[in-house]
Amino acid sequence: MLKIYNTLTGKKEPFEPLTAGTVKMYVCGVTVYDECHLGHARSALVFEMIRRYLEHSGLSVTFVKNFTDVDDKIINRANELKIPWQAVTARYIDTYYRDMGRLGIQPATVEPKATEHMAEIIALVQVLIQKGVAYQVNSDVYFQVEKYGAYGRLSKRKLDDMQAGARVEVDERKRHPMDFALWKGAKPGEPSWDSPWGKGRPGWHIECSAMSMKHLGETFDIHGGGADLIFPHHENEIAQSCGATGKEFARYWIHNGFVQINQEKMSKSLGNFFTIREIFEKWGYREPVTAEALKYFLLSSHYRSPLNFSDQALLEAKRALDDFYDLFGRLEDSPSAKNSGKISDNDPVRKAAKQLPKAVGEFGEDFRDRMDDDFNTPDAIAMFHKLQTLVNTQLRIGFSDDCIKARDVMRSFGKVLGLFQLPVREWQFQDRAIKLEAEHLIPDSELERLIVERSEAKKRRDFARADEIRQALAAQGITLEDRPDGTTRWKR
């Protein structure tokens, strides 16, 4: 039974979709005024993992992820760049898809844009006015928070508490300082749409209410986003949506934790962020390799925890994956290789290897147990490591079919996490600086020639020459491994 931590209740709850067998989920996407940074990558990856796991569990998932493409920040950016605001949104929607593509993130089922839902937005604002929970001031429309009794439920705060310390601009036109804009009248030159209140544009939160209700219905299962959206964005979405329909809005609220740099939140305002593009460009590996290292890194801590990013942390992730791909590679190269001569029958290795079939057989169930516990990906990843060790242990004795079964299990369940999907030959093993040099210095044909020469040198016991070749290659980032069957493997 899947349990999900629900921000609304502050508890892990059994997940029971509204309609058995299906899940309707909405995740706040990006406001397209700048390039995505690692924080966006985490959010995207976390919810992709959740979606995949739900699908893996046999549920049919409708996943909606929006673009907010009208907003003050977009207008500001357009002014800065002296280009039309539509050019800003078009540019950053492109870079969004470029970055998500690099990360290997699939598109959502529906990816609606705010600008394409003006009719729904305006209709929703009208309903709120009719219901008496919103009011018009000149060409603006505000939501009246005091009319919504449960305001503050999601973010666990009271209107009175917020008043006390909030640095709210004094706006005499608002009936309560926390009232927020549903519709903003347009100044000359700003993007605008016709409405009953004159030309204007939607406030920040209303587009998500309109789009989620249009594509998923008035009540749906999961609503997600970064933890910084809890207040005010999601709180206001709930107020608007429930205010309009009188029904429950989203039933489970899922929020991912922040990416941090030196223990501080990565954010635009602090200026301590890395864009996804920067990471891919600076890191030096091919994109699928960098993407997988990022995924491993981001999923190796729980989705709700803060996660400190550093070059070293990413390298650790990369190295962990090296070991998995190395194992996959050894299974492909010569699965018939035997190495059992030196292992006696009562060696502990033999006993340990006996656990492999059981571990393979129970992997699926164990995986489900851990993922069912609020998507415990770090615990799930630990299982992969355990299985990896068991396969390696078995390989010390000799190849068995269970090794292949284990590999298939790892690759198949790895798919849920977006891991272990690359062909081994596309993985890159050595550190990037060395690798970049090596690519230019040694052609494969020359490499093969040296390996043959070394192997001949070894045969005539000319170890000096053999070592000379090994060291020369090592200097260029190529590692040689002599295998039990007499062949030599190399890794860059």
Add this chain to the structure above:
RNA sequence: GGCGCCGUACCCAAGUGGCUAAGGGGGCAGUCUGCAAAACUGUUAUGCGGCGGUUCGAACCCGCCCGGCGCCUCCA
């Protein structure tokens, strides 16, 4: 000021009432190897920020304290 989260080994990180506190990295010692590499084995927290309390029993619950972070303003 209000609300909330977190503090587990050298580093990263699971575990939230009950067998010897997962897993990874690193270190050390072995096995294997012509030498290596890789892999495997053992080892590295009588203790989970501190002090009290509840309990037969707590890293896990309660209280206080110390330290860090977040939200309350745009933010994934």
